[in-house]
Amino acid sequence: MKLAIVGYGGMGAWHHENIRARIPEIEVVGAYDIREERQEEAKKQGLRTYNTFDELVSDDSIDIVTIATPNNFHKKQAIRCLESGKHVICEKPVTMNADELEEIIEVAKKCNKVFTVHQNRRWDRDFVMIKNIVESNTIGKPYMIESRVLGSKRVLNGWRGAKENGGGMVFDWGVHLIDQILYLTDSPVVEIYGHLFSIFSKEVDDNFKALFKFENGLSAMIEVATNCFIPQARWHMSCEDGTAIIHDWSCNGTIIKLKDESELAWSDVIVYTEAGPTRTMAPRPRETTEELPLPEVTTDWSDYYRNVIDHINGKADLIVKPEQSLRVMKVIDAIFESHRTQSMIKCRI
16 A cells, blocks of 8 residues: 655654555655655655645545644644545544544544554553553552653753644643553543643643543553653552552563462561651561562554554454544543643543
């Protein structure tokens, strides 16, 4: 199948490079960008360039369009591509709000074309490990999941720092962490609380925290920061029979599993701090737990594009379904509303 890219910036060029190197089922043949220097770069990479977006849309030889433009352009461009008979892969966040995505989904259904969002972080090895721990019931049912991405760069470059373009950390990284959390459970989100910070950015959030409560009793917390100089764990998951921690994208971490709860004589142990004693927080003896390695997993981002091709050919269900992305966008809408009203949002998403 032949694919063209709209927006040949950092992500657009990344799509081209990785499809060319890893996915022979797809031939990237063209690109369009409003910047002349990016058009020239696309030509250097052997692509046909289009003078206008309309020229690309009118090219009947194109089967799929990958949209990698700033977020506020996604809706209009996706709808135009779908209506021109092309399947669409859209970078995240897919739209500026849930209502915009619902419009796209309706057009895709009407045109009988595939529309999906590039939620590539489902293929991150750290996330696949967490999903494996949950699904294998290694340490029982999870009741609290903490997911963090913390950096110290501070500055949001380019359009990612502009409100009108859909900049900010909720849109840029929050969309990934939300998608991952929702992919771990089918249970509806019933409570959402979001708190956004604009420490160095004048227009958008550069740090945020969000809390979720699910109908099945699971709670989750996600945090993204751009001014953190001491790292915290990428994942910390508390389950009924143990705890899992993954420190970083290199997947350093461990699992501590409860081994024996029958002997509780150690419960009389008291720990003395400078300000007083505590029995409640006395450390558990090592013999009552066992340390397990994180699961061995394999993951291949190329499966995202291969799945899209298989779905177009009627051979597989879509992995990243537009309805799942709509759920993500509804959660994002609720985070913004929670911050605006300084209140918890009751919902069923």
